[in-house]
Amino acid sequence: MTASRATRHWTQLGLQVTLLLVALGLLQVAAERTGRRFDLTPTRGLSLSPVTEKIVRQVDTPMRLTVFYRRGTREQHADLLARLRVMNPRLEFELLDLDRFPDRARSLGVTQYGRAAIEYGGRRVVVPALPEEALAGGILRAMRGKARRIAFTTAHGEPRATVGSSPRSRRRTTRSTACRSSRGRSRRERTSSSSPGPSTTSCRRSWPPWRST
Amino acid sequence: MGGMNLPRGLWQYQFLDLQRLLLVLVPLLTMRLFAEERKLGTLELLWTYPVRDAEIIVGKFLACLAVVSAMIAATATYPFLLARLTPVAAGPLVAGYVGLWLLAAAFVACGLFVSALTESQLIAASATYGVLLFFWVITWNEAAVNEVTLHLLVPFSLFDRFYAFAIGAIDTQNVAYLVLFTSAFLAFTILALDTRRWRGLR
Numbered sequence: 489m490t491a492s493r494a495t496r497h498w499t500q501l502g503l504q505v506t507l508l509l510v511a512l513g514l515l516q517v518a519a520e521r522t523g524r525r526f527d528l529t530p531t532r533g534l535s536l537s538p539v540t541e542k543i544v545r546q547v548d549t550p551m552r553l554t555v556f557y558r559r560g561t562r563e564q565h566a567d568l569l570a571r572l573r574v575m576n577p578r579l580e581f582e583l584l585d586l587d588r589f590p591d592r593a594r595s596l597g598v599t600q601y602g603r604a605a606i607e608y609g610g611r612r613v614v615v616p617a618l619p620e621e622a623l624a625g626g627i628l629r630a631m632r633g634k635a636r637r638i639a640f641t642t643a644h645g646e647p648r649a650t651v652g653s654s655p656r657s658r659r660r661t662t663r664s665t666a667c668r669s670s671r672g673r674s675r676r677e678r679t680s681s682s683s684p685g686p687s688t689t690s691c692r693r694s695w696p697p698w699r700s701t
Numbered sequence: 702m703g704g705m706n707l708p709r710g711l712w713q714y715q716f717l718d719l720q721r722l723l724l725v726l727v728p729l730l731t732m733r734l735f736a737e738e739r740k741l742g743t744l745e746l747l748w749t750y751p752v753r754d755a756e757i758i759v760g761k762f763l764a765c766l767a768v769v770s771a772m773i774a775a776t777a778t779y780p781f782l783l784a785r786l787t788p789v790a791a792g793p794l795v796a797g798y799v800g801l802w803l804l805a806a807a808f809v810a811c812g813l814f815v816s817a818l819t820e821s822q823l824i825a826a827s828a829t830y831g832v833l834l835f836f837w838v839i840t841w842n843e844a845a846v847n848e849v850t851l852h853l854l855v856p857f858s859l860f861d862r863f864y865a866f867a868i869g870a871i872d873t874q875n876v877a878y879l880v881l882f883t884s885a886f887l888a889f890t891i892l893a894l895d896t897r898r899w900r901g902l903r
Contacts, residue, residue, distance in 0.1 A: 494900075497896070497899050497900075501892060501896060504892060505889070505892065508885065508888055508889075509885070512881045512884065512885050515877065515881055516856075516874075516877060516878060516881055519873060519874045519877030519878070519881075520856070520874045520877075522873070523872060523873050523874035524872070524873045525865075525870050525871070525872050525873075526796075526870065526871040526872075526873075527869070527870050528792030528793055528795055528796045528869050528870065528871065529790070529792060529793055529868075529869040529870070530790040530792060530793075534865075534868060534869060534870040563861065563864060566855070566861075567864075567865070583852075
């Protein structure tokens, strides 16, 4: 066989393999985008609950979920997140090993394994990434969280809410106002990350400021 | 463990064990599909039959898959025995066996391809182990690769693809991956045998 013929054959083979891989790759991409799950367990425990589906479908702008897992538990989180993403492609997720990305976790307010930082519309909520209900609750909080407007009544003998009274009351007022106005922000994240499930803010206990000791 | 939850506590682990058994057994079955024929010189005789190359390849693939299917079917004895003692949900079993069968088909196609590349059965078996192990453990060492690479590798992992079947769910994308994996290796086998002709090899 001449060299030119051998070259032609090898080129042709390379082309055939490339075309085959591209075609199969495209088919797989199409399959991934139109993926559907048939949950055959008796309790349908591998499917998203109707409530979660409803919440996830309401996400109308990109939402970013960053989950920090303990090494060896990636698969558990990946399965749930993949199902959420199939439900709504606006959900973007990232799975990170907390031990490898401690700085990234700290910057998102995450200090424990198995927590998800949900970023949506300029807000950030940290919740347990499992079970599904906790994550769905976090998504809902991220969607509904709004900056609270705080109104003060005056001229009825209340302590002054503005800066000016004693340093102690000023400190309390400032702290409480910050807590209320940044509902769902860092302070709440710290509270929620220390206990599973929906959490109450620690700000609420110190409100109103003149009742706290 | 899943406690009294049979799908999670028993079948999941049975299917995960069976997949490892397949990983060990299938290369031993596929190693001689073409390698032995070539070594004995009977492959030339096979080419003289009035059938197309693709038909020969598909025939060998189906024959080997039938043997593996019989082995898999024999394991269904356990659920049947258990069902005599306690109610057993059929759904997770169906999902597991569908996944196992698709996985077996993918393994057989891979072994067939490697067997078409060499005359030595030993090389065929060990190379098949190598390829399958690569697709198996591709994501096992999460700490060794960065997140971007891991994200790219996960879709290719046979272990990750099979896991959903083992826990009782059939995901269409996993079915598609295993079917395409099988098709790809069958096509590669056709190309590999074709190259030996124009390269002047047996």
